[in-house]
Amino acid sequence: MIxxxxxxxxxxxxxxxxxVDPIWIAKKMGLSVYSLETPPDVSGALVKRxxxxxxxxxxxxxxEQRMRFTCAHELGHYIQRLESNxxxxxxxxxxxxxxxxxxxxxxxxxxxxxxxxxxxxIPKEALLHDVKENCSPAMxxxxxxxxxxxxxxxxxxxxxxxxxx
Ligand SMILES: [Zn+2]
Numbered sequence: 001m002i003x004x005x006x007x008x009x010x011x012x013x014x015x016x017x018x019x020v021d022p023i024w025i026a027k028k029m030g031l032s033v034y035s036l037e038t039p040p041d042v043s044g045a046l047v048k049r050x051x052x053x054x055x056x057x058x059x060x061x062x063x064e065q066r067m068r069f070t071c072a073h074e075l076g077h078y079i080q081r082l083e084s085n086x087x088x089x090x091x092x093x094x095x096x097x098x099x100x101x102x103x104x105x106x107x108x109x110x111x112x113x114x115x116x117x118x119x120x121x122i123p124k125e126a127l128l129h130d131v132k133e134n135c136s137p138a139m140x141x142x143x144x145x146x147x148x149x150x151x152x153x154x155x156x157x158x159x160x161x162x163x164x165x
Contacts, residue, residue: 001112004079005119019145020121022072026056031078033071035060043098044070046077050091054078065147069117070096076116080109115157121146122154131155137164 012028013020023033035058038045043062048054056074058067077094096110106114122144130140137155141148155163 001076001079001083001116002119004083005116006123008120009123018126018143019068020072022068022075022117022120025120026071026075026078029075029078031056031075033058035067037061041097041099042095044074044096046074046092046094048090048092063147065141065145065150069121069146069150072117072120073113075120076113077109079116080112114153118150118154118157122151124158127154127158128160131160131163 008025008029009015009020012025026033031054033056038057038059040059040061043059043066045057046054047057056071056078058070062070073096074094081092094109094113122140126144127140130143135143137148137151140151144151155161
């Protein structure tokens with residue numbers, strides 16, 4: 001999944017710049033992305049109906065930064081489906097609650113989708129570069145276009161503990 005995220009950055013995004021735009025990437029990969037009114041605790045969903053292309057839905061009341069992370073997470077679910085040999089023409093649906101995206105005790109699919117989202121939006125090398133430059137977590141959040149809490153998760157994920165505290 002991490003390799004796939006890196007490949008997408010190289011080949012689809014062509015290493016343009018930060019922040020990475022996962023909505024643009026998802027569309028480029030043939031998915032439709034809509035922001036719309038959802039129940040307040042729902043951040044996003046990946047929905048596939050029979051004989052239709054999969055669709056990513058985002059909560060329109062979330063911040064642009066939050067939507068960016070949610071979209072990358074849903075794209076992660078889509079990539080998992082592609083990479084596994086599950087019958088992909090069938091219907092499926094992932095609905096992600098805001099609380100589920102941030103909590104530790106998730107199932108393997110959710111963890112993988114989060115790892116993918118981090119690798120796509122905040123590549124390890126780029127974050128380590130910022131750490132070396134002593135950037136504040138708030139500056140990193142601005143550069144990568146994600147909420148502050150996502151930067152904290154990324155730092156932990158990449159083994160940088162207690163940074164900026
Ligand atoms: Zn999910």
